[in-house]
Amino acid sequence: MKFSDGYWLTRDGFMINTPKEAYDHRIDGRSLTVYGPVKDIRKRGDTLDTGMLTVKFSSPLEDVIRVQVFHYKGRTRKKPDFELCTTDMKPLITEDAGTLTLQSGSLSVKVDKSSWGYRFSREAEKLTGSAPNSLAYISADDGRTYMREQLDIAVGETIYGLGERFTAFVKNGQSVDIWNRDGGTSTEQAYKNVPFYLSNKGYGVFVNHPELVSYEIGSEVVSKAQFSVEGEELDYFIIGGSGTKDVLKRYAMLTGKPALPPAWSFGLWLSTSFTTDYSEKTVTGFIDGMKERDIPLSVFHFDCFWMKEFEWCNFEWDERFFPDPKAMLSRLKEKGLKICVWINPYIGQKSKLFDEGKENGYFLKNGRDDVWQWDRWQSGMAIVDFTNPKARDWYCSKLEGLLEMGVDCFKTDFGERIPADAVYFDGSDPEKMHNYYSFLYNKTVFDLLKEKRGEQEAVVFARSATAGSQQFPVHWGGDCFASYDSMAESLRGGLSLSLSGFGFWSHDIGGFESTASADLYKRWTAFGLLSTHSRLHGSESYRVPWLFDEEASDVMRYFVKLKHRLMPYLYAAAYEAHLEGIPVMRAMLLEFPEDRTCDWLDRQYMLGRSLLVAPVFQKNGAVSYYLPKGTWTHLLTGKETEGGEWKQEQYGYMGLPLFVRENTLLPLGDVSDRPDYDYLDGVEFCLYHLKDGCSAEQTIYNEKQTMTIKAVRKQNTITVKTTGVQKKWRLILRNHPSVSTVINGASEALQEGTAIQPKEEHRDVVIFF
Template sequence: MKFTDGYWKARRGVAPLYAVEVDDVRVDEAAGTMTVFAPTGRISHRGDTLNRPMLTVDLSAHAPGVVKVRVTHHAGAAVRGPHFPVAAEAGYTPILKLDDEEGLLDADGLTVRVKRNGPWRIEFEQDGRPLTSSLPKSVGYMTSDGSGPLPAGTWVHEQLTLEPGESVYGLGERFGAFVKNGQEVDVWNEDGGTSSEQAYKNVPFYLSSKGYGVFVAHTEKVSFEVGSEVNTRAQFSVPGQSLEYYVIAGPTPKDVLRRYTALTGRPARVPAWSFGLWLSTSFTTSYDEATVTSFIDGMREREIPLSVFHFDCFWMREYQWCDFEWDPRVFPDPEGMIARLHERGLKVCVWINPYIGQRSPLFAEAAERGYLLRTTDGGVWQWDQWQAGMGLVDFTNPEASAWYVGKLEKLVDQGVDTFKTDFGERIPVDDVVWHDGSDPQRMHNYYTQLYNEAVFRLLERRRGEGDAVVFARSATAGGQQLPVHWGGDNDSTYASMAETLRGGLSLALSGFGYWSHDIGGFEGTPDAGVFKRWLPFGLLSSHSRLHGNTSYRVPWAFDDEAVDVARRFTRLKLSLMPYLGRLAEEAHTEGVPMMRPMVLEFPGDRGAHPVDTQFMLGDALVVAPVFSATGDVDVYVPEGTWTSLLDGSTVTGPRWVHQKHGYTTVPLYVRPGTVLPVGARDDAPEYAWADGVTLHCFELPDGFDQTLTVPGGTGAPATFCVRREGDRVVASSGDAPGEWGLRVGDQAGRATFANEITIVLAEEATR
């Protein structure tokens, strides 16, 4: 939302008030707070204090490296929820200092300096390194009378400086340009597909390439102007009388995400089976149990391992979504069918959403009990989009939430393992009343959190922590706690494949540890080339699903080569479970995503900062999907010699490398100095990952010494020490005595030990 007309003037109808200078600074050492009083005009004598509005800026610290800032005009204004829950470190207080020149708040190296003299200025530093500043015209209270382009109302904004060369990322799953500089972004959940500025997952958090983050702790619409109103500043504004935000220190982007997810919640552990391939019925296709069985048989006959089968919307009868009852015309024996799928080693997922169509038998029940969102006149809010006469479950009512979960519990009793929690974005704000009195504007984005949490906690309660997972489309800040999320409705084109990746990269830098997307695209039917190019991208993402709209996504529906590609990359992913298992644990314990933009792994490499056509799968593997029918692809290679995991060839960076790939290959390079554990199995994600593991060593420098823990999977974990001593690579295991070595240059390049641990040196390392 823009308030100015160029640099000097306000937009028509807008009356701005800015923090101009500091009148006083007060410190409460016991509470760990600093309060700054800022007149909105220069005070040269006592008379200037009369009829002069003042803005109050409160500073505090929630944890080391996390500073909270609250800007207030009128403190007595009513503020209804919901609010984002944030976790403060118990008993933590910052260092506070006050003298004639400045007030200082130090949160373990993240320092805020409030200049007491001269024009308004607040500086944020980390260990003496400048991060960003609030300067004149940064802190503003804006009033619009509605006569200009803005509606009538009031807003509070902050503007934090951007330095030359600084890039801004995040703000949720956004499918446009990965670097947000120059963009106007409204944090407002919408069901708009992947080809517009709208987003399903809006998160009011951005991360800077300078190594800090900003979280605007408002659930209502937050408007960001990232170098797009003032070229040298990132502006964020909210309606009302106050604005609350957090500055989060690094120094690296990973450190920022660790602190941000400690504040808003870390991703839950997800079960190993969720990393396998998910196959769907697709949306409007015609299917019954025989169709499902034919798909599963086809995958098995073609030796493509399958872990989850998903039933999309039409497992329920049309016009009755949601009634949570299997359509008896096509699924007369759901319990028996689910049992048969379980006997084949598959998990079962079914589609749901939080909307109750008027023809559903549950509509009257929910309406009578007050479980649906109400209008201001006491009626049930309804519309005809999606489902005729649908209402919306009011999750602010604990009884309504329990009622909804109870319907799902019956499905769990039947054997359903997980739910695709679709929708949650089309939440009305006009003339509606929530059960708990929530502000409709603030509930619009936050509704998805209540919805997904109700479903996720049910699965957690029934299946146990670490074995619960949903497949969710909508989210906001904190939604990362309730994995997994997928990218929404994309097109079946190369361009949409690329925009899908941009959405995943932005979401990763918004605190989300896991992410998936519809392989081949959702809208339309991809040609065989698009589908085959999309398969490696999807199968080297954290989670992988074959799903479409009006057509099936079984590989043989395209051509025989698609079957080969699906088989190859599904099995490759499953063999990487010893590596992926570690990444998943890091996502849970540290908040570092499994799929990582290049800037996250290489913040010191300016060439990596804008890269949005590839990603790091963890810290060791770079994946560059091919977005062209010809197979042409450009790969950014950071410093060092990188080795292809597929054919052993090498490339050296830092530079861009142009390549051409067939359908069965993709740029997949291993970082130099990597010990990559590869599992002994490739037929399922659930196995004893450390048993028979192979340690592939890539470009280990002399003196390399690393302790590597391979997670256990269904077995026990194992710890190995790998080091290079001159021309020998030596490994030792905590589970087996002795040491085993392989001489660099040995023709075989392989050593197998008594405990079935194998070391393999990459081809380049043996030359």
């Protein structure tokens, strides 16, 4: 929200009050509180009839500083609040003649005692700061009040994140409102709004307000990242660390780490699509068609019309098309499939559940204590009140019946169109609940799946989200169009979401709205199968590949099987996301923070640490992409390329820029027909261009077992050692000259690309050039 009128003036209807000096302070051992009157205090009489801002600095985690600002501290803070994980941290607080300092790890804040302002630094390096006139209490003529902060943006500094945003990847120059909306992927609106941004300078800012947070990122004042909230207080965190990855780790420690999705969820999902006609015969035809074409399928999804029209949600199968759903699901599961069904948190008035929910007080209410209703989406629909424990239990009881029938997971659609004037069971502030509703909704469903299916099996396919929702994967990108433009905006949204703390992300292959050309479908297939999760879903038409052309089936088969072979690598990256909060799909700047070209790249990404993916966004197959410095090897062709420059190439449908980073041990599984198998058994480690003095290490996971392999090169010798569970594995050298190996004293000459296959009892291999 903008309050100024150019540099000199204030917009009509607002009065901006800023602290003039650090008049006094208090140190209590764990926090530093500074008092800033909003006028200059020259004599005792100046202390009368004036406002003052109270600013409290503390540290909930190492390298994290919390800033709490109050105008009127006595106002009751209504629910909800983000669920935060904090420690009993005691920062170092010091005072000298000119400054007050609070230090947490390598991160510090220094307050200028002589005037007003504070700066945040990592060691001696300034990260950002609040200058005089930046922090403000603002009153409006209509009686509303606001708190505003403006943090410095340095020359060359770029800002990212703020949720899944489909606008420009770099947020500098943008105005962003953190307010969930069902706006598709082609507008400034977003399904997943997260009040957290990340800077390429290696720090992050999390605004601890579930309600509307209004950002002006270099837009109102071009050298400031401004954020404001309505009310009498402002609460935000500066998150430091050793770099951008470390910032994301600490953000995950604060707001929650992603759960680990089950291995089967990484396979191909096929949907009935939205408004298409379908029955068990249609579904079986699609599934059998995939099998006939040797396209492995992992999950089948039933979208909205598995229930009768006008009755969403009643959680009952439409008996006109599915007369015996339990038997049907049993038949589908015999084909090796997992089952997903569409749900949302709305109950249409025609649903037989409406009266039940109304009588028991399970729905949001309006100011007259009536059920809040409207006709958008479902006629007379009500919204389940997840702040009511009994309503949660009631909602879950309906889902339990589906789980008992054979359903494995749920597509938790919607959750964005939540009224800001409703009354909640627990008295929550409806403005704060608008975004936070998505958290409660998905948490309710995810927790049920953990309880009934086990922690290792829980997964949802969610559209709406806010801070903390990363704990309940997976999230998909919403309603995109069947166009190259929309494919590109979907990727921008996914990269922004990944820089907002989300580890897993998907999108509708081929686009949701309209029907893609065969060309676009095949290009999007490669992109979709090189995302963490892969789904075929549309609106008014089916998405099975042979309806586009038979070559589409060939492309689908090729990339599904490639993804399955990559699963030991992808699942290891998923473990990293789960344990540390580092996303699987990574913006280039995360892996190459020193390469300034990577700051702006939004048409390519790293899949895990070692694979670079650049989808093709043109009909003629032309693609322009950037390789950072180093030696890169194309995974599919084996061609070696030196980086540090832009490349322009042309690809057929069976290829795209897919490069392996130097000094990589890439694990490939020996199974291509399914994503869930024993990744430790029969794994093939490909060692790519290990340079002298460097090492490559890879840990792979299979349920509770792990195996770690490490290769170290010193001049003309590579030593390979393994630890952990020992099963059948082999090593292949890529981009190395002819070598010989020694295994338990036996020497053998090998050519480039020959597999080195130790016996089961062998853990170490020595390779001589």
